[in-house]
Amino acid sequence: MSALLWFAIALTRSWTAVYTRGLPRDLRGERREEIDCDLWEHQRLADLEREPVTGTAAAILLRLVLGAPADVIWRLEAGANARSGKGTQQMNETLPMRIGFVAAMLPLALLVVAGVSFMLGNGDWENDIEHWIWRTAFVATPVIGGAGLWRCATQPRLGMALVLLGVGSSAFLMPWMAVVTVPFALAIIAFAIKRSGISLWPFNGPRPSATGSA
Amino acid sequence: MGSYLPILCAMRRKKGTLLPLEMSILQCGIDLAVRGAPLFHGFMIAKEIKDREDAKLLTAHGTLYKALDRLQKSGLLESDWEDPLVAAQEGRPRRRFYHVTAAGQAALVQSPHVTPQRVSAERRPGMASA
Numbered sequence: 001m002s003a004l005l006w007f008a009i010a011l012t013r014s015w016t017a018v019y020t021r022g023l024p025r026d027l028r029g030e031r032r033e034e035i036d037c038d039l040w041e042h043q044r045l046a047d048l049e050r051e052p053v054t055g056t057a058a059a060i061l062l063r064l065v066l067g068a069p070a071d072v073i074w075r076l077e078a079g080a081n082a083r084s085g086k087g088t089q090q091m092n093e094t095l096p097m098r099i100g101f102v103a104a105m106l107p108l109a110l111l112v113v114a115g116v117s118f119m120l121g122n123g124d125w126e127n128d129i130e131h132w133i134w135r136t137a138f139v140a141t142p143v144i145g146g147a148g149l150w151r152c153a154t155q156p157r158l159g160m161a162l163v164l165l166g167v168g169s170s171a172f173l174m175p176w177m178a179v180v181t182v183p184f185a186l187a188i189i190a191f192a193i194k195r196s197g198i199s200l201w202p203f204n205g206p207r208p209s210a211t212g213s214a
Numbered sequence: 215m216g217s218y219l220p221i222l223c224a225m226r227r228k229k230g231t232l233l234p235l236e237m238s239i240l241q242c243g244i245d246l247a248v249r250g251a252p253l254f255h256g257f258m259i260a261k262e263i264k265d266r267e268d269a270k271l272l273t274a275h276g277t278l279y280k281a282l283d284r285l286q287k288s289g290l291l292e293s294d295w296e297d298p299l300v301a302a303q304e305g306r307p308r309r310r311f312y313h314v315t316a317a318g319q320a321a322l323v324q325s326p327h328v329t330p331q332r333v334s335a336e337r338r339p340g341m342a343s344a
Contacts, residue, residue, distance in 0.1 A: 036307040037308065063273075
């Protein structure tokens with residue numbers, strides 16, 4: 001197996017492990033097993049059809065990235081019944097969460113700085129409109145992502161929507177850097193999920209039963 | 215989320231309507247059944263959709279399994295896990311097999327988005343029609 005294919009499979013499995021964490025065991029196990037099966041079948045078919053390994057790896061990565069928003073929405077829905085919703089504020093005031101917040105904000109801040117320097121520079125652009133769209137996007141997307149991360153603690157849904165929009169778009173602005181930007185984006189989204197405490201997020205335990213809650 | 219992003223409210227579908235991907239899953243599931251393979255797993259249906267629609271990419275993991283989950287919850291699909299021993303003997307992960315229910319077939323025919331070709335495909339000999 002090539003390193004790229006190994007990376008694509010490992011990244012998909014890791015992402016699945018992240019977004020299913022905290023779900024009831026059965027649900028979590030089923031989703032992970034289903035993704036494992038999918039990856040195995042994909043690889044097997046690629047072998048049978050003698051598809052280039054890089055093509056298979058790229059297809060797996062694309063399927064991961066394009067499906068990530070649906071994964072997050074599915075996670076929200078799946079976790080809704082066991083949602084505790086309590087203690088989010090307290091949780092975000094702990095030292096590890098504050099460190100995590102700064103760590104998640106850093107790459108976004110770097111992107112803003114890079115975007116501003118890009119704005120001030122004179123790129124080799126033939127088309128002014130295209131020039132300004134790119135310049136604006138480079139600055140705006142990490143700002144939107146950062147704002148979303150900030151708002152996650154107090155307005156979880158709005159925060160998550162902004163994080164998905166901003167961080168997701170930032171990752172796509174530099175497709176040639178996808179190997180770096182996509183894992184960063186997934187990590188920031190995972191942290192935003194945790195920070196928002198919207199529902200059963202990765203580090204919260206499931207409520208034993210949806211009935212009889214006080 | 216709709217309260218923050220009004221566009222999502224507009225995107226919310228009416229109860230009982232099928233999304234294009236859901237229609238594709240049901241249609242491909244029915245086609246597979248006609249060809250003698252009534253049970254399908256996630257990757258198999260993704261490949262079938264890709265071939266059928268002549269798409270460049272397979273349906274993304276999250277999108278596909280979310281749709282399968284939704285269809286199952288609506289009673290349009292049913293699923294069973296493969297015997298772990300069979301999977302272990304073949305040295306691969308266990309498959310989750312889905313099949314289109316009678317309600318799924320009916321829902322596809324009744325869907326307002328269904329195209330004439332889909333309806334005619336639905337009325338192939340041997341397949342139940344609403």
